[in-house]
Amino acid sequence: MTQYAFAVAIGLLFAAGTFLVLRRDVVRVVWGVAIIGQAANLYLVTMGGLSGAAPILDGTARGEYTDPLVQALVLTAIVIGLGTTALALVLTFRLAGTNDTIDTYEVGE
Amino acid sequence: MAALLGPIGSGIAAAPLAAAGEGADAAAVAGGTQPLGVALPLLLALGTAIAAFLAPTDRLRRAVALVGSLGYLAAVAWLVRAVLSGGPLAYRVSAWRPPLGIVLVADALAVAFLALIAVVAIAALAAALCDPPDAPTYHPLSLFLLAGATGAVLTGDLFNLFVWFEVLLIASYGLVGLPNDAAATRAALRYAVLNLIGGAVMLVAVGGFYATAGTLTMADLARRLAAPAAWGIDTAPVLGLAGLLIAVFALKAGLVPFHFWAPAAYRAAPAPAAALLAGAAKAVGVYAILRLTFTVLGPLRLSTAAGGPLAGGRAVGAIGIALLVLAVASILLGGVAALGADDFAGLLTHSSIGQLGFVVLPIGIAAVAASVTTATVRTAGATGGDIVYLGIAAAVVYTIAHGLAKAALFILDGALGEWAGTTHLDALGGLAHRSPAVAGAFLLAALTLVGVPPLAGFFGKLFVLETALGGPRPLRGSTLAVALGGAVLTIGYVSRAWSAIFWGRDGPAVSSTPPRTAYVALALASTLLVFGVGFGPLGELATAAAEATVDTAEYVGTVDPAPAAPPEVGDA
Numbered sequence: 001m002t003q004y005a006f007a008v009a010i011g012l013l014f015a016a017g018t019f020l021v022l023r024r025d026v027v028r029v030v031w032g033v034a035i036i037g038q039a040a041n042l043y044l045v046t047m048g049g050l051s052g053a054a055p056i057l058d059g060t061a062r063g064e065y066t067d068p069l070v071q072a073l074v075l076t077a078i079v080i081g082l083g084t085t086a087l088a089l090v091l092t093f094r095l096a097g098t099n100d101t102i103d104t105y106e107v108g109e
Numbered sequence: 110m111a112a113l114l115g116p117i118g119s120g121i122a123a124a125p126l127a128a129a130g131e132g133a134d135a136a137a138v139a140g141g142t143q144p145l146g147v148a149l150p151l152l153l154a155l156g157t158a159i160a161a162f163l164a165p166t167d168r169l170r171r172a173v174a175l176v177g178s179l180g181y182l183a184a185v186a187w188l189v190r191a192v193l194s195g196g197p198l199a200y201r202v203s204a205w206r207p208p209l210g211i212v213l214v215a216d217a218l219a220v221a222f223l224a225l226i227a228v229v230a231i232a233a234l235a236a237a238l239c240d241p242p243d244a245p246t247y248h249p250l251s252l253f254l255l256a257g258a259t260g261a262v263l264t265g266d267l268f269n270l271f272v273w274f275e276v277l278l279i280a281s282y283g284l285v286g287l288p289n290d291a292a293a294t295r296a297a298l299r300y301a302v303l304n305l306i307g308g309a310v311m312l313v314a315v316g317g318f319y320a321t322a323g324t325l326t327m328a329d330l331a332r333r334l335a336a337p338a339a340w341g342i343d344t345a346p347v348l349g350l351a352g353l354l355i356a357v358f359a360l361k362a363g364l365v366p367f368h369f370w371a372p373a374a375y376r377a378a379p380a381p382a383a384a385l386l387a388g389a390a391k392a393v394g395v396y397a398i399l400r401l402t403f404t405v406l407g408p409l410r411l412s413t414a415a416g417g418p419l420a421g422g423r424a425v426g427a428i429g430i431a432l433l434v435l436a437v438a439s440i441l442l443g444g445v446a447a448l449g450a451d452d453f454a455g456l457l458t459h460s461s462i463g464q465l466g467f468v469v470l471p472i473g474i475a476a477v478a479a480s481v482t483t484a485t486v487r488t489a490g491a492t493g494g495d496i497v498y499l500g501i502a503a504a505v506v507y508t509i510a511h512g513l514a515k516a517a518l519f520i521l522d523g524a525l526g527e528w529a530g531t532t533h534l535d536a537l538g539g540l541a542h543r544s545p546a547v548a549g550a551f552l553l554a555a556l557t558l559v560g561v562p563p564l565a566g567f568f569g570k571l572f573v574l575e576t577a578l579g580g581p582r583p584l585r586g587s588t589l590a591v592a593l594g595g596a597v598l599t600i601g602y603v604s605r606a607w608s609a610i611f612w613g614r615d616g617p618a619v620s621s622t623p624p625r626t627a628y629v630a631l632a633l634a635s636t637l638l639v640f641g642v643g644f645g646p647l648g649e650l651a652t653a654a655a656e657a658t659v660d661t662a663e664y665v666g667t668v669d670p671a672p673a674a675p676p677e678v679g680d681a
Contacts, residue, residue, distance in 0.1 A: 033305045040309040044316040073268050080275045084305055091298040098291040107295055
């Protein structure tokens, strides 16, 4: 069941992100990119399996554990995503200052 | 042409056996102490980038950048020597064993690209010292770009590759947006948005590789993909995921149809930054394509279970066809757009797209040839195998020649802008008799793009044409026609630029002495003459790089001499 929920969530996030990227407003485009990045992160988490167990061996039982590697990858990817989204927003802010518009049609070439 | 290529061709065929033996020795030595020299360029670039960022005064920043770049050049020179004489080296970060930890691998392919990056970086630094960009962040950003490019070339881990790409890209967004005006901001934002989407796509591909193959270490991945059944790997998704990665790498390399960010970004960036982007950053995309296509996916045979036209064939064949489509589109579109450009920077950026097509064309032919060779790629004497080596060597030589030439031309573009006040082709004219240095720098670099002997670009073009001529029969005519058509387009836009800028009616009045950056461009362009006349070392480097690229076994052995066996029950 979990995998269907994740599949639907990832699909919706990618769709929403793509929709926003295709808007004229640059702020929405940046949000769209951020959402696509988060969708990729969510997808990456699911690649480690969805057993529901903690991503660590607790030492008491030799029971189930979720692959911790993808979680480490996602942490890195989230940090990079934060930095790049912030940078893109700064560029948007500067675009408003230098071009007096944040409409992609009006910004032109 | 064949006679001229004879000695090189036979060298290509005979050398892998010798190289493999040396590789085994190197791996045994590496078991004791780690070769820190592999990590040194990366540490130097990263360390001096941080130091330059923290430096309080402009003078100190310049000093740090100079020390860092010269140290980087020395470290890369040492690494090139060590790898060419002693075989590939691997550095296991924190001494973790390969499938678990990150590995830095320096083989001949990696050091060939590092050498190009180091030379371009020194030239860009010299240009930036002669004509300082009026932004305190230029030097830290360019050093971070250098660190990103170095990390991407050295890393042996797919996710780590993603991280270094992001380091490289974040630095390039900053460099493109450095002029702080409307055009630069637009260009930087477009560049950032496209590459952020590219980054997300790469992350999806990386996750997919981990889910299907159970590893992200490239050597381990290559080993498992060589025997997919034993590791329980479904081969069909691997091909799709590889396609995603190729698209992302093509975006970094600026190939059609992923080239939309390139023209505006290069035009907006300060001249030394544009030189770095065109010479070094694009080369990293080419490196990633070569590494993925041949080293990682080279041994992969698609399973027959799924059916369809690709079943049972080699994965490199399908990727080769895709690369050929990208290459042909890039050569034609880039060349035509460069012909129609109205300013020098626009001509250079579109020319870059076309020239990168010339780099990817032999890679595509080599990949297809590798898939149709019935024996393994390395079998001596098989003509298909020779074309594989020749194609990769052609791509390496062409990347180096083009990277140096285009970096020189972008520095020259900055010098022209400062000297004449414009780089608009219609406004300029008659500069040839004003400064032989400027005209000489342009001629050396531009004729390298055309491929005129005795410049280094001649060998690049020769090998590309030779690869097209010897490629698999159905491709032979069409690839040769495109390569020749692209060469004609190159002659067209180069001669157009020459007559518009250097001949004809005098343009704006210029001072008698050109800016000092023009001499930097001349010095960089002269290396093309040096490498062309004394082609031996460059040819050896390219030959060794081609062997290292296809020799998956040696790469795997360098990273982990005693890898784990496949599990008994196939649950990867």
